[in-house]
Amino acid sequence: MSTNNTLRTLRESLNLSIQGVAEGAKVSFRTVLRAEKGYPLNPGSRQRLCSFYGKTAEELGLVAQRRRSRNEAACVQKREGGELEISRTTLQDMQTAVQEVAQDDVNADQAYLLFLQALGTAGVTLSAVSEEFLPSSIASRGSKGQTADVSPSTIENLAQITQQYRSLHRAGFPIEESLRSHMGLLHSALENTVNDQYRCKLWGLLAQFQLLARQSATRRRELGQARTWNESAIAAAQYSGDACLLGAALGHLGHLYLTWQRNPTVAHQLIDQACEYAKGHPIRGWFAIVNAAIAATEENKALCEASITQALEIVHTLPRTAEADDMYYTDFNPVGVSAFAGNCLLKVGEPEKALGLLSALDVSALASNRQASTFCDMAHAYATVGDLASAQSYAFRSLDKALETKRLYIIPRLISLANKMLEHNPHEAHASAIMAYAHNALYERSTGA
Structure with a gap:
């Protein structure tokens, strides 16, 4: 096996990078690299590279996969059912x-x-x-025996x-x-x-999974990884042909810019762009709740409450759907919207309104990985209105759920809450209990107890 200098020289003469060829031919980076190293390629990959360069496989020096003998083919067919x-x-x-x-x-x-x-x-x-x-x-195989x-x-x-x-x-x-x-x-x-319809479905699955990968990153040092997954999901969504999926991917990136990079300006631009791809689709309700979060960050109380109202109006028109129907991974449902809205109202100084939404929630209906943050918001809201016993109760529940689901970023939030309570009253027993419980949670995490 020798290096395919013909292919590499052609690419370099066109001033193309390996990634540029991969994107243009719609193959992976690894496929282009293997082709230039002289490795055999499957028929589909060879066909796409030939189409991209406008040359035959022989002119490009592409190596075909070895054909199986009849005996090998029979063995493969026999194993197929199993x-x-x-x-x-x-x-x-x-x-x-x-x-x-x-x-x-x-x-x-x-x-x-x-x-x-x-x-x-x-x-x-x-x-x-x-x-x-x-x-x-x-x-499936084509009429000439090629992989389709x-x-x-x-x-x-x-x-x-x-x-x-x-x-x-x-x-x-x-x-x-x-x-x-x-x-x-x-x-x-x-x-x-190579079938366009199947490829669109696969690109859609890839975009969905990349969005899931982006959501699985929860630590600050994973920001670059989260952005990469999200940006890759946008590209995959474009190839899928699903405009709403593309809008959702842009919306998730906007939410990332807001929550991770504290950049509401870029977040707002991305949400506006996302809305262009989802006109008339219920996902615009999720964009509304993200806009509420942006407004809350900018301390725009009127816009925040207006966006919450819009999101609630849309979500209550939707039928109750199963988790599998949430194709865009937004958790856009009545419980999820109320939890999100409660957090936004807290940020604009409306703890009573926040409690009105949060206390009516069945928190168990939320995804487990969102429950810790909702309990944390409830603790903050109760502390703000002066119900310190309830604040302590929900702080403990938040810490327990944070440890259970490894949402450890919740712990510093509750330590901050306890510090604020102690600033008002250095001898406040509920605040001291929250502080002790939070530090104990950190100790358990560090020791694996």
Whole structure:
């Protein structure tokens, strides 16, 4: 195997980077790199590179994959049924694990372990598919025997796995270690698909999963990673052809600029841009609640309350939907909007109005990974109106949930609340209790107790 100097020289003569070729030909960076190193490429990747450069595979020096002999093809065909059955069984195991996570009487750690075991099987199975079987067994083949695209059932399986990740994330489980593995499966599926309709679906799945990856980043040092996932989701959403998904990806980036980079100006620009892609769609209600948060940051009370009213009006016109129907990962539902609105009202100095929304909430209806912040907001609101006993109670609940779901950024917020309470009264018992509980939570976290 020798380096493909013809391909590399051509790229350099056109003043193109490897990434530029990858984006133009709609293949991965890794595919272009492998082509220039002289590795064999599957028919789909070779075809896209040929189309991009306007030359034949022979002129580009592209190496074709070795054709299987009849005996090899027969063996692959024989294994196909078993491979697809493994995939179906794996998905059933994963769904069972997620259902067990949702049951109150099941040990969550055991259910999570079951899911990871199933996911490990899925990773082995689908990785094998992407490297060995996609070109033959689960891919549709053209009239000349060339790989055309992965099968619809494979796309559906990938969609189900993506949804299981979403369920685990909402339940507060860490998914970071498995993100790149599933991302690789989606990339492999794209590299083995030329059908435009299927590619749009796969790009949409990739955009969704990249948004999920962006939401899984919760630590300040992960800002660059979160932005990269979000910006990649915008690009994938463009290829998917789903205007609302593109709007959602822009909206998530706007929210990131607001909450992580404290830049309401850029956040507002991104939300305005997002709205252009979602005219008439209910997702504009989520954009309204993000606008409320922007207004709260700018201390624009009137605009904040007007945006909250708009979001509440839209959300109450929607039918009750399942988690799987939240295609844009916004948690835009009555409970989620009320929690978000309560936080905004606190920031503009309306603790009574905030409590009116927050105290009426069934917090358990929120995703587990959002409950700690909502309890924290309730503690702040009660402290502001002078109900310090309730403030302590909700602060404790917030700390417990923060430890359970690893939302550790909540702990400094509650320490700050306790400090403010102590500024008013250095001997305030409830504030001292919150402070002690928060420091104990930090100690437990650091020691793994």
